[in-house]
Amino acid sequence: MEEQNEKSSEQRHDSNTSNSPENNSGTETSNIPSTDFENRIDLKPLQESVEQIKKEIAKIIVGQNEMIELLIISILTNGHSLIEGVPGVAKTVTAKLLAKTLDVDFSRIQFTPDLMPSDILGTSIFNVKTNDFEYKKGPIFSNIVLIDEINRAPAKTQAALFEVMAERQITMDGQRYEMAPPFLVFATQNPIEQEGTYRLPEAQLDRFLFKINVDYPSLEDEVQILIDNHQRLDFMDFNAITSILSAVDIKKYQDLIKQIIVEDNLINYIASIVHNTRNNANLYLGASPRASIAILNAAKANAAIHGRDFVTPDDIKRCTKAVLKHRLMLTPEREMEAFTVDKVIDQILETIEIPR
Structure with missing residues (x-):
């Protein structure tokens, strides 16, 4: 074991990584190339599967590479993702396409102001034949659950997701029902400033691994979108998407x-980043230990999909914003000054010394 650790340390010292500029998803982009050294574990099948998934999604989606990769990382770390952006930037379509590349059960729930918790979880119905109540499962019982416009439902409905997102089980009428693995929630939302939206409770936000901000496409991407729509009548043909991973494959890669x-x-670097959010004068609410674990797991997945069996500081920096930005709350004074959580995270990352 000591020899392995020494070997891994040498590999980390020799590997080449690079800090990359921030892109429109609010994360640190990493262009870390696949490395030529020999890993302790075989990561090539995982890398090949990730590339195949990207190619399948690219049959329909133009650009949005960072959103796609972060969603793949969330699958590999068994974490839920919240996708935020204005209408029309392919949030829902991308999540549906990613689910299509997985050979697992999929369900979609459209959140509306009049949606009830029973519409999500299910309800007990009296069976006249058996003279007893039977539990009819709701659409939450699936492997991949897409919740569209999650912030259009009121707090009572949002609370129905607390248990199932954190513990992957539902308690109904004293009975516990466990979710079949994998169980992942992809939720989309419009910016809270838009009419008819509700702010998600902090307890629910903390259950999401990532918050992925989706911006408008670049000029080049938008031109390509128009060309694809003009030339291809079957531009949105979901039947053209091939399933790449089964539930067994997902569990294997998660392990x-x-x-x-x-x-x-x-x-220690991860712990310092999160700890600095708790005594920051700009923040009313800092991040919990759940955020530390989320950064750790996301960084490990990011390293793996880039062909390394060890984590570098770049892996951590890349995932930090997507993990923290929905967990932090600015003080009222800072909000009035139009300060942003992104700026706070940038300041923290600049302040803490990067391990060498």
């Missing part, structure tokens, strides 16, 4: 991610 090495100084 593989757990084997990625993280040195002690990088664990």
Whole structure:
């Protein structure tokens, strides 16, 4: 084991990584190339599967590479993702396409102001034949659940998701019903400033691994979107998408991610980042230990899909914003000054010394 650790340390020292500019999703973009050294574990099948998924989605979606990769990372870490953007930027379509590349059950729930918790979880119905109540499961019982416009439902409906997102089970009439793995929630929402939306409770936001901000496409991407729509009558043909991963494959890769090495100084780096959110004068609410675990797991998955069996500081920096931005709350004074959570995270990352 000591020889393995020494070897991994040498590999980390010799590997080449690069800090990349921030892109429109609010995360640190990483262009870390696949490395030529020999890993302890075989990551090639995982990398090939990720590339195949990207190619399938690219049959319909133009651009949005960062959103797609973060959603793939969320699957590999068994985490839920919240996707925010204005209408029309392919939030829902991308989530549906990603689910299509997985050979698992999929359901979609459209959130509306009049939606009730029973519309999500299910309800007990009296059976005249058996003279007893029977539980009719709701659409939440699936492997991949797409919740569209999650912030259009009131707090009472949002609360119905607390238990199932955190514990992957539902308690109904004293009975516990466990969700079949994998169980992942992809939720889309419009910016809260828009009419008819509700702010999600902090307890619910903390259950999302990532908050992925989706911006408008670039000029080049928008031109390509128009060309595709003009030339292809079957532009939105979901039947053209091939399933790449089964539930067994997903579990295998999730277990593989757990084997990625993280040195002690990088664990301290993650803890320092999160700890600095709790005593920051700009913040009313800092991040919980759940955020620390989320950064750790996301960084391990990011390392794996780039062909490394160890985490680097770039992996951590890349995932930090997507993990933290929905968990932090500015003080009222800072909100009035138009300060942003992104700026706070940038300041924290600039302040803390990067491990070498």
